[in-house]
Amino acid sequence: MAVLSAKLASAALAFILVAASLGLIEAREAGIGIGIEIGARGKPRQREFDYFNLALQWPGTYCQRTRHCCSSNACCRGSNSPSVFTIHGLWPDYNDGTWPACCTRKHFDEKEISTLLDPLEKYWPSLSCGNPSSCHGGKGSFWEKHGTCSAPVTGDEYNYFLTTLNVYFKYNVTKVLNEAGYVPSNTEKYPLGGIVSAIQNAFHATPKLACRNGAVEELHICFYKDFKPRDCVVGSSSSSDVLSSSNSCPNYISLPAYASLGAGNAESKISWVPDDVL
Numbered sequence: 301m302a303v304l305s306a307k308l309a310s311a312a313l314a315f316i317l318v319a320a321s322l323g324l325i326e327a328r329e330a331g332i333g334i335g336i337e338i339g340a341r342g343k344p345r346q347r348e349f350d351y352f353n354l355a356l357q358w359p360g361t362y363c364q365r366t367r368h369c370c371s372s373n374a375c376c377r378g379s380n381s382p383s384v385f386t387i388h389g390l391w392p393d394y395n396d397g398t399w400p401a402c403c404t405r406k407h408f409d410e411k412e413i414s415t416l417l418d419p420l421e422k423y424w425p426s427l428s429c430g431n432p433s434s435c436h437g438g439k440g441s442f443w444e445k446h447g448t449c450s451a452p453v454t455g456d457e458y459n460y461f462l463t464t465l466n467v468y469f470k471y472n473v474t475k476v477l478n479e480a481g482y483v484p485s486n487t488e489k490y491p492l493g494g495i496v497s498a499i500q501n502a503f504h505a506t507p508k509l510a511c512r513n514g515a516v517e518e519l520h521i522c523f524y525k526d527f528k529p530r531d532c533v534v535g536s537s538s539s540s541d542v543l544s545s546s547n548s549c550p551n552y553i554s555l556p557a558y559a560s561l562g563a564g565n566a567e568s569k570i571s572w573v574p575d576d577v578l
């Protein structure tokens with residue numbers, strides 16, 4: 301615990317540094333204009349993204365899909381399985397609902413983020429046993445696919461992960477929902493509009509939700525490039541209408557509590573989220 305809080309304190313300190321470097325990047329951008337780097341494998345150059353989407357997943361729903369366990373799946377950690385919204389990813393997106401991918405040929409290097417592995421394992425765990433996504437074959441990573449595309453704002457690999465953690469700490473969706481009375485339950489159903497309003501009231505921006513069998517599976521909150529909250533883009537329009545932002549969720553939704561898989565003490569490990577859940 302002490303180790304983790306020391307890590308978090310150093311992460312907080314580092315955030316100040318990142319914020320400073322963001323300022324620098326913006327100044328440089330204004331001055332000389334940084335375009336997006338060369339596309340991977342001769343793909344046409346992709347223009348710079350429009351906004352960030354912090355995609356969170358609800359383990360209580362997600363883990364119901366677990367059919368077998370492996371060391372990388374946090375759903376298999378028994379009583380240590382996550383009971384808060386965890387990070388699915390920080391995606392650089394376009395306003396038309398599409399997104400760039402694999403923007404540079406840089407490879408993921410776990411050593412660069414060795415000081416962040418503890419909080420990443422806790423807050424950005426894989427909830428499946430699938431293979432990580434990959435851009436250039438070989439050992440892939442979420443960062444290669446999505447992180448490289450946010451490089452004009454978030455910089456290198458380390459800063460991408462640190463920035464994502466900091467945004468996640470600052471905008472605590474689990475806390476906002478708990479304080480509004482939306483607590484995990486296997487019997488309650490909550491009004492979708494109430495959940496959306498709670499987030500709107502806290503962050504002054506409209507989130508996007510995705511459900512599976514009437515249960516919240518994903519909750520996305522969106523940001524301008526300076527990390528001020530903004531409405532999430534819905535489908536191919538930029539409408540912030542609450543109903544259209546929640547197409548896949550019914551009017552009353554559940555936030556299921558984690559049900560132990562009984563798989564117990566599988567050793568945990570970082571493994572970036574695979575493609576099949578994008």
Ligand SMILES: *[C@@H]1O[C@H](CO)[C@@H](O)[C@H](O)[C@H]1NC(C)=O
Nearest residue numbers: 384423468469472474475478
């Ligand atoms: C978010 O809030 C929940 C509920 O209050 C708390 O348990 C959790 O530790 C918080 N998460 C972070 C990353 O601060």
